[in-house]
Amino acid sequence: xxxxxxxxxxxxxxxxxxxxxxxxxxxxxxxxxxxxxxxxxxxxxxxxxxxxxxxxxxxxxxxxxxxxxxxxxxxxxx
Numbered sequence: 001x002x003x004x005x006x007x008x009x010x011x012x013x014x015x016x017x018x019x020x021x022x023x024x025x026x027x028x029x030x031x032x033x034x035x036x037x038x039x040x041x042x043x044x045x046x047x048x049x050x051x052x053x054x055x056x057x058x059x060x061x062x063x064x065x066x067x068x069x070x071x072x073x074x075x076x077x078x
Contacts, residue, residue, distance in 0.1 A: 049063050049064055049067070050063070053067055
């Protein structure tokens with residue numbers, strides 16, 4: 001293989017290596033942001049349900065279930 005072809009191959013390898021590092025960094029950063037947003041939204045949502053909609057002694061999960069209309073007949077009678 002000629003020296004020019006060898007140099008082109010080395011350059012190509014370095015470009016691909018750099019691209020993969022950038023790609024990994026962007027994807028990892030996005031996942032961290034996404035996770036933070038989802039967790040933050042869940043905390044806000046749970047607090048709103050707890051303060052505004054939960055009955056006394058009712059957990060957030062129970063209140064969400066009741067509000068979604070998926071509670072059992074026994075729960076509705078109480």
